[in-house]
Amino acid sequence: MDFVCNFPLLSILLCMISCVLCTLISPKQARRLTFGTEIAVLAMSTAVLAFTLNTGKPFTYVLGEFPAPWGNELRGGALEALMATAFSAVLICCVLGGQDYVRIDVDGSKQNLFYTLVNLMTSALMALVWTNDMFTGYVFVEILTLSSCGLIAARETGRTTLAAVRYMVMNLLGSGLFLLGVVLMYALTGHLLMVPAHEAITEIAAEGGKVPLIFTLAVMTIGLGIKSGLFPSYFWMPDTYGSSTPTGAAILSSLVSKGYIFLLLKIFLRVVGDEIWKDLPLRWVLAVLGMAGMVAGSVTAIRARNINRMAAYSSAAQIGYIYLGIGIGGTAGYTVALFQILVHAVTKSLLFITTPRLAAVSGESLLFEKLRGSGKRAKNAGVFFTAAALSMVGIPFFAGFSVKLFMAVSAAEYGNPAVFAGVMAVLGISSVLNAMYFIRTVVLIYADRKDPAETEAGSVTSGKVPCGSATYYAASVILVLGNLFLGLFAPVSVNMIRQGLSMFQ
Amino acid sequence: MIKGILNNYEEAVAVILFVAGLGMLLFRRNLIMKLIGMNIMDTGCFLFLASMGYISGRKAPILTALPAQGTDYVNPVPAGLVLTGIVVSVSVTAVMLSLSVRLYRRYHTLDIDAIYALSKHKLEDR
Known part of the structure; x- marks a missing residue:
């Protein structure tokens, strides 16, 4: 076995060790240690990605050398590696971009504990990405929560x-x-x-016993659906994302919910298998709930x-896109769902680290x-916010456009006119609604104030936060570049996802 | 039907516990009650899991003398899972209790709706 195959386990363990160390050291050291850990995780994930793309086949890492029916396993394929790489890269940006606010929002003596939690979150996220065992999945779902x-x-x-x-x-439920x-x-x-x-399920399905399987999968889907904010259980989102410190909001919205969705997708594709899953009625429920989320999320956002x-x-609307992709199914559907996971991670984290600068x-x-x-008073934040908003709306060259395009293509490839018409209609409505609130906000942040006296007063910053620190600039620029990369060079990442899907099952 | 339930009474009790706990977690307004509900719900899962691993007439999977036969013992895997699950459940309960204490100190009530009403205007406006 190549040395690279140890990297998934090492990245999980490294985060846990650094998590424990962070409780013992000063906040400044904790911040540096966390940053170093994230860089190491990113490097290891990238190495695994390169390795699996090169060999073209996945590897199984058996913990404690107990063979298959008993032991515990990690499994590394190109898809897992791609997700781990993207997640750790976005995580670095979230930590860098929000660290000025961590200093203000978190009590001074407890800041190292904040980084403890970030490390714990990373290890749980990595474990969800790499694990090949359902119970391990459950344990790390709880740790992530x-x-x-x-x-x-x-x-x-x-x-x-x-x-x-x-x-x-909501999450305990x-x-x-x-x-x-x-x-x-x-x-x-x-x-x-x-x-x-999966082998046992293939036998069960061949004998025709699908009802218990559907019930089991429904229970799992409802559970992880609630946790990831699938319609109609997205009402916990605004309080959670709206009031926490920017790093927290960015991490929660862009990464944590994606971890749950990735685990769910793993259960659908690896445990159940695509050939059984595509005949189950559950996928249409997911598609309909996804579409409902796309519209309902946007309508509430306007208000x-x-x-x-x-x-x-x-x-909530963007999570709907992911579930719609999973519901449409087939390589095209899963690809667009996974691509949307990457796009939303890059875009939403940028939004949440720029809005406090506007405030x-x-x-x-x-x-x-x-x-x-x-946007005129904090010029850089205005530009970054506009970039993220344009991507959300789906302006060409930004990543959000590619998602909408691929979604339409995957619906067309499905070959059923009714499905195509339904998806296109919801896609159209959702894009118009997205444009309504995001373009309105962009226009608003560049509008003149009604009262000139207020302009004078408002132009003074509160002085608590440096208007643009180097780390914040770096994080935002990386996220904008990532967004443009996903938009302009979409085929690169889509090909990686397709390659990963072929070795995912 | 009744015979089936009697034969699988562990599973039946597990389902009752799970549903009772779920109902408490969803519909009780008192935070502590919600927490107790969550614990009952988890207990239902653990009972279900433990009953699956139990095979009547066999011993606990502890080796006392060699040579040992696999057919002498119950299935140890569910027991291990239940232990892990209990640890998870305890830590979740601890975190939730500490959050409840913090909320009580601020709002002097444990009724989640009352707390929400107290903080509603602040949630919307910042």
């Missing part, structure tokens, strides 16, 4: 605590159902490892009065009426 709850509550105000409690209640699903799957197949479970809450509701020049307010003209 706990650490993200900590990231919300790190900023100690009444509303973040409340948001954290609401988030936890989700993990309870997912645990039940895993237990039922074990009762059904006698296995927790994904590959032996929001606070820029962060608007961005949070738009997350900083508007009397620390995220309300739209106060933000009028803020």
Whole structure:
């Protein structure tokens, strides 16, 4: 076995070790250690990506040398490696871009604990990406939930605590159902490892016993659907993303929910297998819920009065795109779902690290009426926000456009006129709604203030945050470049995803 | 039907526990009650899991004398899973309790709707 095959486990362990170390050292050292760890994880994930693309076949890493039906496994293919690389890269940007606000929002003596949570979150996310065992998946789902709850509550105000409690209640419901699903799957197949479970399921399906399988999958899907914000359970999102510290909001919206979706996709494609999954009625339920989310998320976003809450509701709409892609199915559908995971991670994290900078020049307010003209006062934040907003709307050259294009193509490839018409209609409505609130916001932040006296007062920054620190610039520029890369060179990443899908099952 | 339930009484009890816990987690307004509900729900899962690994007439999977036969023992995997699950459940409960304490100190109530009403205007406006 090549040395590269150790990297998935090493990256999980490295994050855990650095998580423990962060509790012992000063905030400044903790920040540096976290940054170093993330860079190492990114490097290792990239190495695995290069390795798997090169060899063209996945590898299985057996923990403790116990063979298949008993032991625990990690599995590395190009898709897992691509996700791990993208997630760790976006994570670095989230940490860099929001670190000025961590200094303000988190109590001084507890800042190292914030980085502890970031490391714990990373290790759980990496474990969800790499694991090949359903129960391990459940354990790390809980760890991810706990650490993200900590990231919300790190900023100690009444509303973040409340948001954290609401988030936890919804998530506990989700993990309870997912645990039940895993237990039922074990009762059904006698296995927790994904590959032996798949063999058992193939036999069960051949004998015609699909009802228990559908029930089990439905329980798992509801569980992880609640946790990732699938319609109609997205109402916890605005409080959670809107009130936590920018790093927390960016990480939660762009990465944490994607971890759950990736695990769900793994269960559909690897445990159940595409040939059985594509005949189950469940995928149409997912597609319909995805479409409902695309419209409902956008409608609620239009009504929001606070820029962060608007961005949070738009997350619900974007998550809808992912589930619609999974529902359409086939290589084209899964590809667009996975591509949307990357695009949304890059775009939403950029939105959440720029909005506080717009608020900083508007009397620390995220309300739209106060933000009028803020793009002129904080020029860099205005430009970065506009780039992210244009991508969300789907302007060509930005990544959001490619997603919409591929979604239409995948619906066309499915070959059913009714499905194509439905998807195109919802895609059209969703794009118009997206344009309504994002373009409105861009126009608003470049508009003149109505009252000239207010302009004088508002142009003074509160002085708490440096208007543009080097780390914030670096993170934003990387995220914008990432977005343009996904938009202009979409075939590069799409080919990687297709290659990864071919070795995913 | 009744015979089937009697034969699988562990599973039946597990389902009752799970549904009762789920109902408490969803519909109770008191945070502590919600937490207890979550614990009952998890207990239902664990009972279900543990009952699957139990084979009547066999011993706990602890080797006392060699040579040992696999057919002498119950399935150890579900027991291991239940242990892991309990650890997870305990840590989640601890985190939730600490959050509840923090909320109580600020709002002097544990009723989630009342807390939400108290903070509603602040949530919208910043």
